[in-house]
Amino acid sequence: MLTIDAKGVYYRDLNSKVRDAVSKGEKEILLKNVNGQYYIGDGLQGDATITVEGVPGNDLAAFMDGPTIIIKANAQDNISNTMNSGKVIVHGNAGDVLGYGMRGGKLHIKGDVGYRVGIHMKGYKKQMPVIIAGGKAGDFFGEYMAGGVLILLNLDGDKNDNRNIVGDYLGTGMHGGTIFIRGDVDKKLCGAEVGVSDLSEEDTKLLTDYLKDYCNDFGLKLDEIMKTPFKKLIPASLRPYGNLYAY
Amino acid sequence: MFKSLATPEFLAKIDTEKCIRCKRCIQNCGWGVYSWGGNNVLIDTFKCVKCLRCYHYCPEEAITIEDNPVRYRNNANWGFYNIRNIKKQAETGGILLTGMGSDMPYPVLFDSLLIDACQVTNPSIDPLREPMELRTYLGKKPARLEFEKGPDGKSKLKTKMPPQIKLDLPFIFAPMSYGSISLNAQKTLAIAAKELGIVMNTGEGGLHEEIYPYRSNIIVQVASGRFGVNPDYLNAGVAVEIKIGQGAKPGIGGHLPGEKIPLDIAKTRMIPVGTDALSPAPQHDIYSIEDLRQLIYAIKEATNYTKPVSVKIAAVHNVAAIASGIVRAGADIVYIDGFRGGTGAAPSTIRDHLGIPIEHAIAAVDERLRQEGIRNEASIIAAGGIRSSADAAKAIALGADACAIGTAALITMGCTVCGKCYTGNCSWGITTQRPELTVRLDPEIFAERLINLIHAWTHELKEILGALGINAVESLRGSRERLRGVGMDAQTLDILGIKPAGR
Numbered sequence: 001m002l003t004i005d006a007k008g009v010y011y012r013d014l015n016s017k018v019r020d021a022v023s024k025g026e027k028e029i030l031l032k033n034v035n036g037q038y039y040i041g042d043g044l045q046g047d048a049t050i051t052v053e054g055v056p057g058n059d060l061a062a063f064m065d066g067p068t069i070i071i072k073a074n075a076q077d078n079i080s081n082t083m084n085s086g087k088v089i090v091h092g093n094a095g096d097v098l099g100y101g102m103r104g105g106k107l108h109i110k111g112d113v114g115y116r117v118g119i120h121m122k123g124y125k126k127q128m129p130v131i132i133a134g135g136k137a138g139d140f141f142g143e144y145m146a147g148g149v150l151i152l153l154n155l156d157g158d159k160n161d162n163r164n165i166v167g168d169y170l171g172t173g174m175h176g177g178t179i180f181i182r183g184d185v186d187k188k189l190c191g192a193e194v195g196v197s198d199l200s201e202e203d204t205k206l207l208t209d210y211l212k213d214y215c216n217d218f219g220l221k222l223d224e225i226m227k228t229p230f231k232k233l234i235p236a237s238l239r240p241y242g243n244l245y246a247y
Numbered sequence: 248m249f250k251s252l253a254t255p256e257f258l259a260k261i262d263t264e265k266c267i268r269c270k271r272c273i274q275n276c277g278w279g280v281y282s283w284g285g286n287n288v289l290i291d292t293f294k295c296v297k298c299l300r301c302y303h304y305c306p307e308e309a310i311t312i313e314d315n316p317v318r319y320r321n322n323a324n325w326g327f328y329n330i331r332n333i334k335k336q337a338e339t340g341g342i343l344l345t346g347m348g349s350d351m352p353y354p355v356l357f358d359s360l361l362i363d364a365c366q367v368t369n370p371s372i373d374p375l376r377e378p379m380e381l382r383t384y385l386g387k388k389p390a391r392l393e394f395e396k397g398p399d400g401k402s403k404l405k406t407k408m409p410p411q412i413k414l415d416l417p418f419i420f421a422p423m424s425y426g427s428i429s430l431n432a433q434k435t436l437a438i439a440a441k442e443l444g445i446v447m448n449t450g451e452g453g454l455h456e457e458i459y460p461y462r463s464n465i466i467v468q469v470a471s472g473r474f475g476v477n478p479d480y481l482n483a484g485v486a487v488e489i490k491i492g493q494g495a496k497p498g499i500g501g502h503l504p505g506e507k508i509p510l511d512i513a514k515t516r517m518i519p520v521g522t523d524a525l526s527p528a529p530q531h532d533i534y535s536i537e538d539l540r541q542l543i544y545a546i547k548e549a550t551n552y553t554k555p556v557s558v559k560i561a562a563v564h565n566v567a568a569i570a571s572g573i574v575r576a577g578a579d580i581v582y583i584d585g586f587r588g589g590t591g592a593a594p595s596t597i598r599d600h601l602g603i604p605i606e607h608a609i610a611a612v613d614e615r616l617r618q619e620g621i622r623n624e625a626s627i628i629a630a631g632g633i634r635s636s637a638d639a640a641k642a643i644a645l646g647a648d649a650c651a652i653g654t655a656a657l658i659t660m661g662c663t664v665c666g667k668c669y670t671g672n673c674s675w676g677i678t679t680q681r682p683e684l685t686v687r688l689d690p691e692i693f694a695e696r697l698i699n700l701i702h703a704w705t706h707e708l709k710e711i712l713g714a715l716g717i718n719a720v721e722s723l724r725g726s727r728e729r730l731r732g733v734g735m736d737a738q739t740l741d742i743l744g745i746k747p748a749g750r
Binding site for chain 2: 012015124173239
């Protein structure tokens with residue numbers, strides 16, 4: 001295990017240290033006193049595990065391809081931007097535009113997420129990106145979604161506040177992939193391109209598989225989570241804008 | 248079926264005397280104009296787009312394609328297309344789509360610019376017998392150079408050079424994605440770029456594995472749809488380009504129709520077969536110059552600061568201020584696409600009415616960056632309507648470091664600028680994914696034609712430089728003193744920073 005003290009270290013120097021360590025074969029890296037440094041794990045390949053103590057800055061795990069990053073606090077915007085594979089675990093809340101164009105791997109967030117999460121996620125065969133958020137989400141959840149899986153759990157229910165589970169414009173422009181939401185979905189919040197349905201047996205099996213891993217990461221009970229029924233959102237059409245043009 | 252009241256644009260005709268019933272026209276037409284009627288060829292002229300594939304492949308020259316002489320009644324205000332488009336939209340309720348650059352008769356300022364030449368008082372140079380330097384480096388240049396003495400006592404460069412793209416010629420091929428054009432068309436560009444010592448640009452469609460071998464001649468693009476982007480892709484070429492906008496469709500996203508998404512494209516783009524590939528209008532992580540900086544540096548981090556990052560924008564009203572922001576955000580190259588630039592698909596309304604011409608944009612950006620003292624911080628690429636070596640020379644004199652060539656490259660592959668790229672039926676095998684059509688485009692053969700074109704332009708450019716009495720393209724860059732305007736108003740001359748002819 002390599003420990004790097006990030007206190008007062010410029011992001012470029014910090015990330016360069018991480019890259020060097022990974023290229024030398026380091027498998028376990030602990031970053032202490034992180035305070036808003038950008039781009040941690042950006043473009044990083046391999047199978048290292050990086051644990052972050054403190055709040056990391058934007059674009060964490062952008063373009064990342066393989067490693068695991070565990071954040072013990074909240075995280076900021078643009079996590080897993082165009083990420084290819086690997087895993088990010090956030091033991092707190094996270095910000096806006098998470099998983100933009102994400103192509104694979106997993107992003108597990110214990111708490112709430114901001115606006116435009118999972119925008120234009122993609123999937124093809126084995127490359128199946130998954131984002132799971134334990135709390136609530138802002139507007140434009142799953143906008144332009146083209147593939148992959150987005151799961152929103154609302155674990156605290158309405159205990160702490162009376163915000164909606166998810167914001168407005170849910171799945172606008174969706175043309176692929178699946179969104180699972182625990183609880184009821186107000187159709188008024190959905191984009192015109194979204195179809196809402198109950199889960200089939202196969203869906204439930206798939207969802208359970210994804211959630212097992214999530215529960216493992218945060219020490220949660222799967223049975224408890226599954227007690228509340230989910231809704232499934234898929235694109236109503238593969239070509240939502242197919243009739244828009246005069247040829 | 249209801250017969251469309253939108254009059255056909257073209258009349259395809261076959262001289263039955265000359266026709267030998269070989270059916271080649273039927274095979275060659277990607278649009279389904281021709282079919283076999285038992286003893287002669289039947290024609291559905293509504294489908295004809297005048298791409299001239301049938302004309303060229305008819306062994307008897309029996310085919311003619313005419314502009315339909317049946318027009319609506321003459322009217323200086325309501326032209327043929329004004330009326331026809333309304334009829335089409337009344338029948339479909341749809342947005343009018345188009346391909347290629349605008350065909351509207353806006354003035355082309357390149358055609359009102361004239362280049363200087365040497366007479367008596369300074370000697371011209373003969374490029375056939377004297378060396379002429381066209382090599383171009385794209386990327387950030389240091390503000391000053393520092394030297395130090397090495398251990399052997401010789402001076403050596405101390406300043407660390409930022410990463411550069413080395414081009415043997417001041418040309419690059421414009422971004423055209425795998426999806427909008429066929430793999431064979433991309434291969435043609437790649438082969439030619441390698442042979443010419445220049446680069447092609449993947450556009451936003453990912454990189455097919457068969458293009459990977461050309462890595463030293465590729466710029467990879469990251470756009471709002473993030474198609475095909477992963478760490479290997481970012482490091483696959485000599486530079487990475489962030490696409491913000493395109494001259495033909497400033498401010499709107501991309502929309503590759505489902506007809507052009509077969510299995511291979513779906514795989515490269517990672518979306519379901521037959522869906523429309525949507526590139527959102529903005530990049531939703533970029534709402535400001537600061538956000539742009541964040542993506543530029545995310546890419547620099549992912550490529551370990553070894554590749555220049557280019558930012559491509561459409562030429563719009565405030566292009567100079569925007570370009571300044573882009574340079575300050577850390578871009579190494581600013582790619583400016585004028586409104587006449589090509590596209591695989593764009594709404595006609597957007598293509599024909601938004602943006603500004605490249606001539607104004609290049610002059611304004613070069614001037615602004617010079618005034619701010621940051622011209623060395625980034626190279627400028629001019630794109631969108633470069634039709635000849637003369638256009639390229641004028642763009643360079645207005646301030647560009649290099650010119651991007653898109654439409655002209657496609658024309659060498661057979662394109663006749665029919666403007667129907669968005670249908671996926673291109674009979675020349677360029678803007679289609681139908682295997683029976685793409686197979687027509689042999690990359691080896693057409694790369695040779697493309698190389699011929701660029702060689703010809705290179706010779707011409709050298710002749711222009713020779714006539715100007717300079718022996719390096721570097722000396723032409725931003726040298727507006729060597730340009731004069733003909734028939735331009737004072738304000739246009741001022742914007743371009745040139746004098747009228749005779750001064």
